[in-house]
Amino acid sequence: MRSDQRAPLTLKIAAGAGLLFLHLPILLIFVYAFTTEERSYQWPPPGFTTKWLAVTWNRPDIWDALGLSVRVASISTLIALLLGTLCAAAVSRSRFFGREAISLMVILPIALPGIVTGIALRSAFNLSDIPFSTWTIILGHATFCVVVVYNNAVARFRRSSASLIEASMDLGADGFQTLRYVIMPNIATALLAGGMLAFALSFDEVIVTTFTAGQQQTLPIWMLEELVRPRQRPVTNVVAMVVVLVTFLPILGAFYLTRDTDQIAGSGK
Amino acid sequence: MNSPQLAILPERRGLLGRLADSLWRHPRLLLLLMLAPPVLWLGVIYLGSLVALLVQSFFSIDEFSGLINYEFTLKTYRELLIPANLDIIVRTVSMAAAVTLAAVIVAFPIAFYAARYARGKWKAAFYIGIMLPLWSSYLVKIYAWKLVLAREGILNWLFAKLHLTWLLDAYLSLPLIGGNSLSVSYTGTFLVFLYVWLPFMILPLQASLERVPGNLLEASADLGGSPGQTFRHVILPLALPGVIAGSIFTFSLTLGDYIIPQIIGSSRLFIGQAVYSHQGTAGNIPLAAAFAVVPIVIMGFYLWMAKRAGAFDAL
Numbered sequence: 001m002r003s004d005q006r007a008p009l010t011l012k013i014a015a016g017a018g019l020l021f022l023h024l025p026i027l028l029i030f031v032y033a034f035t036t037e038e039r040s041y042q043w044p045p046p047g048f049t050t051k052w053l054a055v056t057w058n059r060p061d062i063w064d065a066l067g068l069s070v071r072v073a074s075i076s077t078l079i080a081l082l083l084g085t086l087c088a089a090a091v092s093r094s095r096f097f098g099r100e101a102i103s104l105m106v107i108l109p110i111a112l113p114g115i116v117t118g119i120a121l122r123s124a125f126n127l128s129d130i131p132f133s134t135w136t137i138i139l140g141h142a143t144f145c146v147v148v149v150y151n152n153a154v155a156r157f158r159r160s161s162a163s164l165i166e167a168s169m170d171l172g173a174d175g176f177q178t179l180r181y182v183i184m185p186n187i188a189t190a191l192l193a194g195g196m197l198a199f200a201l202s203f204d205e206v207i208v209t210t211f212t213a214g215q216q217q218t219l220p221i222w223m224l225e226e227l228v229r230p231r232q233r234p235v236t237n238v239v240a241m242v243v244v245l246v247t248f249l250p251i252l253g254a255f256y257l258t259r260d261t262d263q264i265a266g267s268g269k
Numbered sequence: 270m271n272s273p274q275l276a277i278l279p280e281r282r283g284l285l286g287r288l289a290d291s292l293w294r295h296p297r298l299l300l301l302l303m304l305a306p307p308v309l310w311l312g313v314i315y316l317g318s319l320v321a322l323l324v325q326s327f328f329s330i331d332e333f334s335g336l337i338n339y340e341f342t343l344k345t346y347r348e349l350l351i352p353a354n355l356d357i358i359v360r361t362v363s364m365a366a367a368v369t370l371a372a373v374i375v376a377f378p379i380a381f382y383a384a385r386y387a388r389g390k391w392k393a394a395f396y397i398g399i400m401l402p403l404w405s406s407y408l409v410k411i412y413a414w415k416l417v418l419a420r421e422g423i424l425n426w427l428f429a430k431l432h433l434t435w436l437l438d439a440y441l442s443l444p445l446i447g448g449n450s451l452s453v454s455y456t457g458t459f460l461v462f463l464y465v466w467l468p469f470m471i472l473p474l475q476a477s478l479e480r481v482p483g484n485l486l487e488a489s490a491d492l493g494g495s496p497g498q499t500f501r502h503v504i505l506p507l508a509l510p511g512v513i514a515g516s517i518f519t520f521s522l523t524l525g526d527y528i529i530p531q532i533i534g535s536s537r538l539f540i541g542q543a544v545y546s547h548q549g550t551a552g553n554i555p556l557a558a559a560f561a562v563v564p565i566v567i568m569g570f571y572l573w574m575a576k577r578a579g580a581f582d583a584l
Contacts, residue, residue, distance in 0.1 A: 007386040008496075014378030019395075021375070022402040022467060025413035028423065032416055041419035043426045079310075087307035094300055102304070105311050111517075111572075112565060113525015115541045119561045120318035123325050123554055143315050146307065174281060174289035175299075197404075204406045207528065210545075223408045227415065227532050240409045251404045255397065 026244060033241040038234055056238040062222065069219040072134065073202040076141035080198045081191060083142070084149025092157035109144040117144065118211030125212070132214025140212040141205060145198035152194035152258070153187060160186045193257040196250035204247060219243065326558035335552060345555040349563075354543070358563055361540040364455070365523035368462040369470075369516045375463065376470040376515065381504075383471075384478035399475075403468035411532055414461045418452040418533060425451075448535060458534035465529065466522050470515035477511025478504075513575045520571060524564040540564060 007015075033052065035045035056062060084106075091103055109117055121140050130136060164186070168178040206220035213221060219239070226236040281290050292299045328337055329344040348354070383395040402410070417424050428437045441447040441454065448454030481504060489499040527541025538546070540563060548557035 007382060011378055011382055011386075015382035018375050018379040018467075019398055021464070023398070025410065025417055025464065026402065026405060028416055029409060029413050040421050041416045042421045043416075043419075043423040083307040083310055086303045090300055090303040090307075094296070096300065102308060105316065106307070109311075109315055111521065112568060113521055113541070115525040115527055115544055116319075116322070116561050116565060117315070119544055119548060119557060120322040121314075122548065123558060124314075124318035124321040126554065127321050127325075139314060143311065146311065169293075174286060175292050176285060176289050200404055204404075204408075206408055207526070211548075220406070220408055223406075223412070224528065227408060227412060227528075236412070240406075240412050243406045243409050247405055248401060251400055252397070255400065259393070 029237070029240050029244060032237045035234070035237070041233070052234040052238045056235050056242075059235065061217075062219075062235070062239060065217045065219045065222040068134065068216060069203055072137050072141055072218060073199045075138050076145050076202045077195050077198045079138070079142040080145035080149045081195050084146045084194065084198075085153050085187070085191060087146070088150050088153035088157055092154055093162070106147050106150050110147050114144075114205075114207035115211075118208040121208065122211040132212065132216070134216065136212045136214070137209055137216070137218065140208045141202040144205075144208065145202055148198045148201055149191065149194035152190045152197070156187045156190035189257045193254040196254045196257075200247050200250045204243075322558050322561060325555055326562050328555045330553050330555055337554060345559045348556055349559045354560075357538050357540060357543050360537065361524060362567065364459065364462065364539065365520045367459060368466065368523050369519045371459070371463050372467050372470040372515065372519045373474075373512055376467060376474050380471050380474035380478055380511075384475045384481075385483075399468050399471050403472070407465065408528075410465050411461060411529060414457075414464060414533060415452065418450075418457050418460075420450055420452070452533050453535055455535065458530050461529050461533050462523050462526070466519040469518035469522065473514035473518075474508065474511040477508045477514070481507045510578065513578050517568075517571065517575055521564070521568050524567060 031045065032041070034048045034050060035042075036047035036049045037045055087102065087106060091099055117140065121136075121143075124130075125132070125136060164182055165178055168182045169175075173181065204220060206218075206224055209218055209221060210224070217225075223236065223239060223243070226232065226239075230236065281287060292302075325337075326345055327341050327343070328339055329342045330336070331338050379395075379399070383392065383399070387395045416422055419425075425434075425437070428434050437451075440456075441450065446454065446456050446459075448456075451457045451460075485503055485507075486499055489503045490496075494502070525541055527539065527545045530539045531542055540560060544557045544560045547553045547560060
């Protein structure tokens with residue numbers, strides 16, 4: 001492919017328009033977070049103020065929801081890191097019966113619509129009389145976070161050569177030393193990227209959570225209630241802006257950690 | 270225990286050392302230990318739940334007491350196939366098809382530019398430009414569209430500034446796609462679906478376009494093919510696996526969503542909303558389960574077709 005070719009103008013315009021379509025609505029959030037208008041979504045905003053940042057800061061219900069979201073996302077990410085890495089290591093280092101079935105099973109929770117995962121978990125909890133709690137939320141989140149870690153780890157295992165492990169063993173290291181000094185340094189950045197993406201996925205999840213949460217409110221559930229019945233528009237505007245900023249960090253982080261590899265993290269959500 | 274390895278190295282000391290040795294001697298055991306936790310977790314929690322769901326769809330609800338009757342019956346599936354419910358299914362599938370088609374059209378120029386012309390810094394910028402909307406909060410994206418489509422919002426303001434309000438009104442008076450305002454019409458629902466799932470189409474499409482060799486396009490041009498002919502006969506067939514891979518996401522995600530049509534759209538239900546309302550307020554878990562089986566069946570069929578078309582190599 002020649003790289004000095006110039007793109008036709010219509011293609012440039014179409015691609016640019018498509019990107020604008022993707023970004024303008026999100027940018028709008030940043031404007032609305034500072035509007036003085038409280039009762040409607042009036043455009044252009046009549047004036048700008050930073051008052052709502054302070055109001056939002058002093059709201060205990062938002063802090064509670066945020067706390068629960070962070071707790072759920074952290075624990076789910078840890079579980080997903082453990083399960084996803086184990087599964088990736090097993091699938092990429094050996095051939096065995098049912099290998100394809102296992103990789104399909106890992107992908108299934110995000111290939112099927114979220115509502116199926118949600119209602120399936122809920123009916124299972126109902127059938128087995130498990131009461132809703134923080135742990136039922138974590139159970140659901142960890143299940144669909146595994147695939148994100150798995151994808152990143154599998155891509156890295158595929159790139160790192162098996163002879164490194166053999167060399168380490170030949171030089172007298174036992175399995176644990178090899179894991180500690182050879183395998184872990186090799187896959188560390190892939191795991192970090194996968195973990196960040198899993199955190200972002202769990203932090204934002206709402207469809208499965210509505211089925212597994214009972215009375216507890218994560219931050220997305222708080223936002224969903226505001227979307228269905230808007231009561232405090234200015235506070236919602238500020239929360240929306242903060243959520244956008246918070247999710248951008250792990251995404252950019254994961255991108256920089258894996259950008260020189262053949263498979264960049266996050267290309268499959 | 271007297272295997273030949275012992276002749277080379279002395280046996281390791283300590284519990285960990287012995288464990289490391291025995292794992293080395295029994296690679297199958299190590300494999301089993303590695304596989305057990307993820308397989309148990311996903312197999313028991315996830316597949317178990319799916320089976321529980323499937324089983325529930327064969328139960329029925331007693332109309333008088335409202336309690337679930339735990340006996341095998343096809344009554345719930347008969348209930349699923351009444352015209353009102355079939356309407357919901359047809360509406361959802363048509364919306365999913367429309368969103369998928371529009372996503373291909375909007376995604377193609379972006380993916381094509383990113384795959385073929387963007388280099389170096391621009392390539393990274395394009396990538397981030399697709400990744401950030403993909404990963405930003407789903408609810409915030411819907412909220413942004415609530416702001417855009419609101420009656421006092423930016424879109425109506427823009428139409429008024431351009432003196433085109435009559436055009437918008439004429440559009441909204443159309444049957445089916447129109448409505449009282451954009452935020453309660455199918456057009457609004459469609460726009461939000463398209464917006465939210467668009468990145469899921471761009472990424473696989475870009476991946477498959479990057480694998481189209483550039484010299485094929487040059488050969489087509491050399492042989493006198495116009496850009497349109499090159500697109501139809503060379504680019505599109507080669508990019509088809511990417512299109513199908515992307516359409517799996519846009520189709521499946523639209524089928525299962527219940528939040529977007531609830532917030533932006535008319536009061537007519539989609540499959541996801543039907544599942545949600547049947548299991549929630551109505552307490553009719555068997556019917557909700559039967560409704561949830563519909564997207565599973567449709568996606569199973571879709572995935573089977575996609576596999577035959579070779580789309581999984583583009584994922």
